[in-house]
Amino acid sequence: MNKVIVAGAALAVAMTGTTFADTLKIGVATSQTGGLATYDGPVIEGLKLGVDEINAAGGIGGTLIIELVQKDVRSDAAQTAIAAQELVDEGAKVLILPCDADPALAAISVVSSAEVPAISTCASSPTLPMIGGDYMFANFPGDNVQATVSAQWAYDQGLETAYIVYSPDSQYTSMPLYFADVMQALGGEVIGKDTYTLGQQDFSAIATRIANMDPQPDVVMTSAYEPDFPSFIKALRAAGVTSQVIGSDGIDSPTTFAIGAAADQLVFTTAGHPTENSSMAAFDAKYEATYGKESQTVFNAIGYDLAKVIEAASLAAGPDADSKALRDAIANLENVQGATSLITYKGTNGMPVREVTLIGVTNGERKLIGQPSPNPAIIPAPRMQ
Amino acid sequence: MDLFLQQTVNAFALGGTYALLALGLAVVFSIMGLINFAHGELMTIAGYTLMYCGLAGISFVFAVPLALLASMLAAVLMERIAFRPVRNSSGATMLVTSFAVAMILQVLFQNFISVRSQAVNIPDVISGSILIGGMVIGTNKLLAIVSTIVMLVLLDRFLSKQKYGIAMRAAAEDFAVARLMGIRANTVIAGAFAISGLLAGVAAILWVSQRASVDPLMGFTPVLKAFIAAILGGLGSLRGAVAGGFLLGFIEIYLAAFLPAELQEFRDPIGLGIVVLVLVMRPNGLLPAASLKAEKV
Numbered sequence: 001m002n003k004v005i006v007a008g009a010a011l012a013v014a015m016t017g018t019t020f021a022d023t024l025k026i027g028v029a030t031s032q033t034g035g036l037a038t039y040d041g042p043v044i045e046g047l048k049l050g051v052d053e054i055n056a057a058g059g060i061g062g063t064l065i066i067e068l069v070q071k072d073v074r075s076d077a078a079q080t081a082i083a084a085q086e087l088v089d090e091g092a093k094v095l096i097l098p099c100d101a102d103p104a105l106a107a108i109s110v111v112s113s114a115e116v117p118a119i120s121t122c123a124s125s126p127t128l129p130m131i132g133g134d135y136m137f138a139n140f141p142g143d144n145v146q147a148t149v150s151a152q153w154a155y156d157q158g159l160e161t162a163y164i165v166y167s168p169d170s171q172y173t174s175m176p177l178y179f180a181d182v183m184q185a186l187g188g189e190v191i192g193k194d195t196y197t198l199g200q201q202d203f204s205a206i207a208t209r210i211a212n213m214d215p216q217p218d219v220v221m222t223s224a225y226e227p228d229f230p231s232f233i234k235a236l237r238a239a240g241v242t243s244q245v246i247g248s249d250g251i252d253s254p255t256t257f258a259i260g261a262a263a264d265q266l267v268f269t270t271a272g273h274p275t276e277n278s279s280m281a282a283f284d285a286k287y288e289a290t291y292g293k294e295s296q297t298v299f300n301a302i303g304y305d306l307a308k309v310i311e312a313a314s315l316a317a318g319p320d321a322d323s324k325a326l327r328d329a330i331a332n333l334e335n336v337q338g339a340t341s342l343i344t345y346k347g348t349n350g351m352p353v354r355e356v357t358l359i360g361v362t363n364g365e366r367k368l369i370g371q372p373s374p375n376p377a378i379i380p381a382p383r384m385q
Numbered sequence: 386m387d388l389f390l391q392q393t394v395n396a397f398a399l400g401g402t403y404a405l406l407a408l409g410l411a412v413v414f415s416i417m418g419l420i421n422f423a424h425g426e427l428m429t430i431a432g433y434t435l436m437y438c439g440l441a442g443i444s445f446v447f448a449v450p451l452a453l454l455a456s457m458l459a460a461v462l463m464e465r466i467a468f469r470p471v472r473n474s475s476g477a478t479m480l481v482t483s484f485a486v487a488m489i490l491q492v493l494f495q496n497f498i499s500v501r502s503q504a505v506n507i508p509d510v511i512s513g514s515i516l517i518g519g520m521v522i523g524t525n526k527l528l529a530i531v532s533t534i535v536m537l538v539l540l541d542r543f544l545s546k547q548k549y550g551i552a553m554r555a556a557a558e559d560f561a562v563a564r565l566m567g568i569r570a571n572t573v574i575a576g577a578f579a580i581s582g583l584l585a586g587v588a589a590i591l592w593v594s595q596r597a598s599v600d601p602l603m604g605f606t607p608v609l610k611a612f613i614a615a616i617l618g619g620l621g622s623l624r625g626a627v628a629g630g631f632l633l634g635f636i637e638i639y640l641a642a643f644l645p646a647e648l649q650e651f652r653d654p655i656g657l658g659i660v661v662l663v664l665v666m667r668p669n670g671l672l673p674a675a676s677l678k679a680e681k682v
Contacts, residue, residue: 038500205642226598260509
């Protein structure tokens with residue numbers, strides 16, 4: 001009998017504990033394993049750093065502790081939908097979804113029927129919030145914006161003929177189509193296109209075709225990422241093509257800087273760069289102090305941005321806000337200072353306005369080329385692939 | 386014409402790599418009736434060995450034999466630990482076991498090495514190209530073609546001249562009778578795995594030198610291609626595996642090279658369609674094994 005009373009009392013204590021503690025539950029349904037772990041892994045590292053920092057200061061606004069509940073979705077679309085549902089059932093008020101638009105989209109029905117705002121860790125396809133509806137947000141400069149920045153740069157360098165290599169397999173890898181649009185809008189010319197399959201190992205047929213063109217294209221643009229990108233650029237250089245190569249954020253990774261001679265003079269767009277005294281330099285220092293290693297990719301800082309966005313939204317909506325109010329708060333955020341840049345959701349459909357950074361690779365080192373603002377008039381409209 | 390010749394060189398290089406991979410599967414299948422889907426993970430192991438050698442400052446020249454040794458050793462261990470206990474079970478059991486081995490290894494790589502791609506330092510010589518008769522040919526293409534030829538010649542000599550090689554052929558022909566003749570099953574099977582490990586190692590070096598990185602899931606694509614090539618050539622037949630590998634390489638490269646631009650998106654389905662067509666006409670593969678009793682139903 002005594003035991004029952006003790007157990008009952010313990011249960012009561014436990015229940016009051018969970019009912020009245022001020023916590024904001026964030027459901028993290030991302031890829032700890034599989035192909036997308038390359039991106040989700042570092043983002044979650046950065047997110048945890050941000051959340052720990054907020055919690056150490058007493059929580060959001062000094063009162064609301066953030067609780068992260070994680071589930072591995074194994075880079076699988078179906079698993080993402082299942083994990084999202086489980087997390088919503090467990091009471092998550094905000095969901096974090098995998099990096100790529102395609103698995104993130106798998107969770108649409110869960111997200112919109114539960115009316116819980118969801119942010120993809122680093123998907124950059126502008127179609128994500130378009131298809132995803134009111135509750136779907138991205139956390140990265142859009143593909144169309146990145147392509148506008150890189151095409152403008154190429155055109156300004158006098159590189160007027162372009163060859164694009166894209167893959168229709170995912171939203172992200174079709175970014176070169178935006179590049180082609182912008183190039184043509186600027187007055188440049190697209191002299192060839194090629195497609196590849198995700199995970200394609202051999203690019204020699206494409207490389208040989210480009211090498212046999214006369215005249216050679218001034219610039220070759222692709223948004224292939226590892227492991228495809230290193231294969232591609234090595235095949236291209238081995239075939240004797242010397243054109244400027246432009247890539248995108250997916251290759252902001254240590255493997256790119258380790259390619260060697262083949263990747264020299266490569267240029268790509270990404271979400272930030274630790275210039276002196278910048279917020280990203282401050283983040284990188286914090287990262288090194290916490291994890292005991294240098295941050296090797298911008299995706300760490302992107303994770304910290306996520307923590308800041310959620311903090312700002314929760315502050316705006318108040319500690320008792322439900323998930324619907326949180327969604328409205330996210331949609332109205334303006335100039336949130338993240339690690340990589342200022343982040344604005346207000347006036348967008350969920351694709352944030354953020355800075356785009358152009359990085360050049362010289363002798364295996366990262367060199368900042370610039371952080372130009374894209375001309376809004378030539379940013380192509382999101383396209384469904 | 387130049388373009389055609391150059392694409393043919395590309396096809397030979399890719400086909401050669403596929404041939405080595407398919408051969409690795411076929412060597413084991415011909416003796417045990419097991420399609421080892423963990424063959425790709427042997428490549429990953431060779432790749433990680435290259436990576437760690439690079440980190441330790443060991444030159445590529447020494448890293449290559451170490452990587453080959455690592456994948457051979459891993460293949461033999463795989464047989465001893467995972468496949469020997471199920472050797473006499475049904476084909477399905479062995480197949481599922483090989484999937485399990487592959488997954489366990491992938492998770493181990495992800496947890497103990499990294500989920501992220503790791504860069505592998507490849508000497509610039511291999512990434513370069515040379516000019517032969519007006520054609521620019523990548524050195525890694527040449528490397529692929531030369532090592533395929535060397536491996537095929539060595540394997541052929543081993544199987545036709547060496548005692549163990551002859552024993553393996555006998556076992557492939559009829560395992561029960563071979564054992565009655567005094568051939569040790571364990572030795573022959575371990576030998577088959579060692580050879581498949583060696584072939585996986587050579588293929589891994591060619592594969593990794595192309596992509597300059599290694600990740601936990603790297604083995605999936607190559608083993609899939611090897612499987613297609615092995616089926617195409619005729620399961621269990623070594624010559625068939627080589628023929629299947631080359632045919633698959635030629636199909637992929639020629640389609641990528643000469644299919645009109647608007648059809649390029651459908652390259653893979655068209656390629657696999659051709660494979661299916663070949664199998665419709667030759668259901669047992671291009672050069673089926675004599676011992677394969679499969680019939681067209």
